[in-house]
Every structure is written in structure tokens, then in C-alpha cells.
Amino acid sequence: MRISYSALSTYQTCPLKYKYQNIDHIKEPKSKEAVFGTLIHSVMQYIHSPALIAPSLEDAINFFSQNWNEDIWANEMEERSAFSQGVKIIQDYYAKNDPADFTIVDLESRFSIEIGNETTGKHIIAGIIDRIDKTPNGYEIIDYKTAKKMPSQETVDTNLQLSIYLKAFLARYPKERENLDQITVSLYFLKHGAKLSATRTEEQLAELDRIFLEVIESIEAGKFDPVLSALCDWCGYQKICPLWKHKFVEERKMDSTEARSVIDDYIEAKEEASSVKRKLAELQEKIFLYMQDEGVDRVFGGRGIIGKSLRKTYKYDEAAVRDILAPLGKLDEVMKIDGVALKKVAGELPLDTKKSLENARILDKESVSLSVKKGSLLDEEESEA
Numbered sequence: 108m109r110i111s112y113s114a115l116s117t118y119q120t121c122p123l124k125y126k127y128q129n130i131d132h133i134k135e136p137k138s139k140e141a142v143f144g145t146l147i148h149s150v151m152q153y154i155h156s157p158a159l160i161a162p163s164l165e166d167a168i169n170f171f172s173q174n175w176n177e178d179i180w181a182n183e184m185e186e187r188s189a190f191s192q193g194v195k196i197i198q199d200y201y202a203k204n205d206p207a208d209f210t211i212v213d214l215e216s217r218f219s220i221e222i223g224n225e226t227t228g229k230h231i232i233a234g235i236i237d238r239i240d241k242t243p244n245g246y247e248i249i250d251y252k253t254a255k256k257m258p259s260q261e262t263v264d265t266n267l268q269l270s271i272y273l274k275a276f277l278a279r280y281p282k283e284r285e286n287l288d289q290i291t292v293s294l295y296f297l298k299h300g301a302k303l304s305a306t307r308t309e310e311q312l313a314e315l316d317r318i319f320l321e322v323i324e325s326i327e328a329g330k331f332d333p334v335l336s337a338l339c340d341w342c343g344y345q346k347i348c349p350l351w352k353h354k355f356v357e358e359r360k361m362d363s364t365e366a367r368s369v370i371d372d373y374i375e376a377k378e379e380a381s382s383v384k385r386k387l388a389e390l391q392e393k394i395f396l397y398m399q400d401e402g403v404d405r406v407f408g409g410r411g412i413i414g415k416s417l418r419k420t421y422k423y424d425e426a427a428v429r430d431i432l433a434p435l436g437k438l439d440e441v442m443k444i445d446g447v448a449l450k451k452v453a454g455e456l457p458l459d460t461k462k463s464l465e466n467a468r469i470l471d472k473e474s475v476s477l478s479v480k481k482g483s484l485l486d487e488e489e490s491e492a
């Protein structure tokens with residue numbers, strides 16, 4: 108399989124979005140944030156392109172201004188604010204970096220590398236590295252980001268995009284593998300004017316193949332479930348996605364007053380149920396205290412009697428049970444595979460063994476549930492239908 112890094116990354120974020128983009132080839136309208144990001148990337152490329160005299164700050168702002176697209180913004184105020192933000196990014200960049208100080212090895216550097224082997228299948232991953240610099244002791248691989256939020260250093264230490272870029276760099280310059288600790292991988296957050304850098308170990312690079320092979324395997328197995336995340340806000344497929352489509356009234360096939368009232372009634376009933384649950388817990392606490400003070404296990408009210416009962420749960424001493432049942436040949440009948448523990452162990456096993464374990468999975472039961480969104484996107488409360 109030949110796949111771009113960005114497609115792999117899309118699959119990791121949302122398999123359904125990957126399918127829309129790469130299998131169904133449904134064109135995604137480019138968001139204004141994406142258009143802005145692309146222009147800023149072009150400005151960075153312009154600033155660092157080989158030239159006798161590096162472009163000045165004014166040159167860079169002119170380039171930005173000439174390529175500005177004013178038609179994508181909702182209104183003039185939004186457009187002006189985005190334009191100022193772009194200018195500020197460039198000014199901040201020049202305040203911290205003199206383009207003449209860098210030894211650029213490559214810009215917008217295309218790569219295509221092979222991963223996998225005869226057993227797992229061989230695959231090609233392709234992509235574009237924003238920038239590669241020669242540093243006094245080694246190299247620096249840089250990816251520009253125009254995201255609003257800066258991640259933690261830990262995220263950069265394990266960032267897969269930077270790892271695959273490094274792997275591609277090493278495929279082109281294999282001798283540099285001997286100086287792995289001198290090759291820095293960096294994410295430059297332009298809106299913050301800050302760069303987060305890290306290095307990689309051989310172990311991390313080896314792990315990379317395993318992660319990507321797993322993703323490719325899921326793609327080949329046709330697993331394309333949607334994944335709800337904060338990134339849905341920027342997804343251009345909301346109007347066809349089963350998790351969002353209903354939000355758009357014009358996309359609904361049946362939109363009766365009754366259907367709308369059932370949805371609202373369900374949400375209201377869920378809220379009532381939660382409040383009843385909370386009230387029951389508070390009352391139970393008070394009744395326990397009252398029983399304790401009265402020294403009784405049953406209390407009598409106008410509407411009925413409430414009794415206290417003690418429930419005990421037991422677990423078995425595994426060694427003792429083994430000793431008793433094994434000689435009788437009955438141990439296998441009570442042994443059960445612990446799915447959670449198995450998943451934990453599987454992460455440490457070789458890929459082939461892991462694959463065999465996955466193939467041994469049998470669908471046990473399936474259930475459908477409804478969830479009600481309360482507050483933020485990811486703060487959802489599950490309830491059985």
C-alpha cells in the first residue's frame with residue numbers, strides 16, 4: 108500500500124474522515140484555518156529559499172500580503188484580525204530568527220520510504236518535510252505549526268510525524284544514523300513564536316513501524332468508524348458524517364415535530380434521572396446516619412419501611428482453587444481470559460504474536476447505547492438504551 112503520512116495521521120484521528128478523503132475521494136472544502144496555515148507555510152518557504160540576499164521583514168510581509176485571500180473570511184472584522192495575526196507571526200519570526208543565520212539543506216522536502224517486511228507486507232509512506240537545516244554538530248528537522256494550542260514537551264518527545272520525518276531523513280542520509288543524538292526534530296509553533304525540540308532513539312524509530320503497520324492493517328481490514336473529537340469542529344465532512352449530519356436541518360430525511368419532541372424528552376428524562384440519582388445518594392447517606400443513631404436496621408415511615416441489608420462480594424484465592432481443581436481436571440472449566448490484562452500484555456508482544464491474538468478474538472456481545480452531550484464535546488454521559 109502507498110499512503111501519505113497525512114492520510115495515516117487522518118486515519119489515526121478519524122478512520123471515517125480517512126475513508127471520505129482517500130477511498131470515496133469526496134473533496135473536503137478547505138477551512139479558512141487550513142488556507143491560513145498553507146499561506147504561512149509558503150511565507151516560511153519564501154523566507155528561507157536560497158537567494159543571494161535573504162528576504163527582509165518587509166519582503167516577507169509583502170509576499171504574505173500579495174498572496175492573501177480575502178474571500179474566505181466570514182466578515183471584514185474576522186479578515187482584518189486574521190491578516191494582523193499573519194503579520195504578527197512574521198514579525199515575531201524575524202525578531203527571533205535571522206534567515207541569514209541558517210544553513211538550509213532542503214525546504215518542502217518530499218520523501219517516500221518503505222516500512223514492513225515479507226511477513227507484515229511492505230508499504231510506502233510518503234510526505235513532505237517543511238525544512239531541514241545543517242547545525243554545527245548535526246541536523247535539525249523542522250515542522251511549522253499554526254495551531255492555537257502548544258502541546259507539552261512530552262508530546263513532542265513522542266510525536267509520530269517528527270519520527271517519520273527523521274526516518275525519511277535517515278533513509279536519504281544513512282551515514283547520519285551514527286550521529287542520531289545530534290539530529291534534532293522540532294515543531295515550531297508560529298503563533299507562539301516558540302520551538303519545541305527533541306531527539307529520537309533507535310528504539311523509538313523501530314516502534315514507529317509497528318504503529319504504522321497497525322494503522323495500515325486496520326485500513327486494509329476496512330475499519331472506518333467515525334471518532335468524535337474536538338477536531339470535528341474543523342472537519343469539512345460534518346454534513347455527511349453520521350455523528351454530525353443531523354445537526355443540519357436541510358440534511359434531515361424526516362424531520363417531524365414528534366421526532367424533535369422525542370429527542371428533547373429523552374434529554375430531559377436523562378437530566379431528571381441524574382438528579383434523582385444524586386437525591387437518592389444524599390437521602391441514603393442521611394438514613395444510614397439516622398439508623399446508626401437510633402441503633403436500628405429498619406426504619407418505619409408513613410409510606411413504607413426501609414431496611415438495611417449487608418451485601419458481601421467474595422473473590423477466590425487463586426492458588427488454593429488451582430490446588431483443588433487441577434487434580435480433578437476441572438481447572439480449565441473455570442479459567443477465563445481477562446481481556447483487559449490480555450490487551451496490556453499484547454502491547455509488549457512481537458507484532459506476529461499480537462496479530463495471532465487479534466485473530467483469536469470472537470465477537471461476544473454487541474449493544475447499542477445512547478449518549479447525551481453535556482457541556483464540552485468529550486464530556487459525555489453514557490446510558491443504556
Ligand code: SF4
Pocket residue numbers: 121123124333334335336338339342343344345348349350351
Ligand atoms: S466530523 Fe468528526 S467524526 Fe465525522 S468524519 Fe469528520 S472528524 Fe470524523
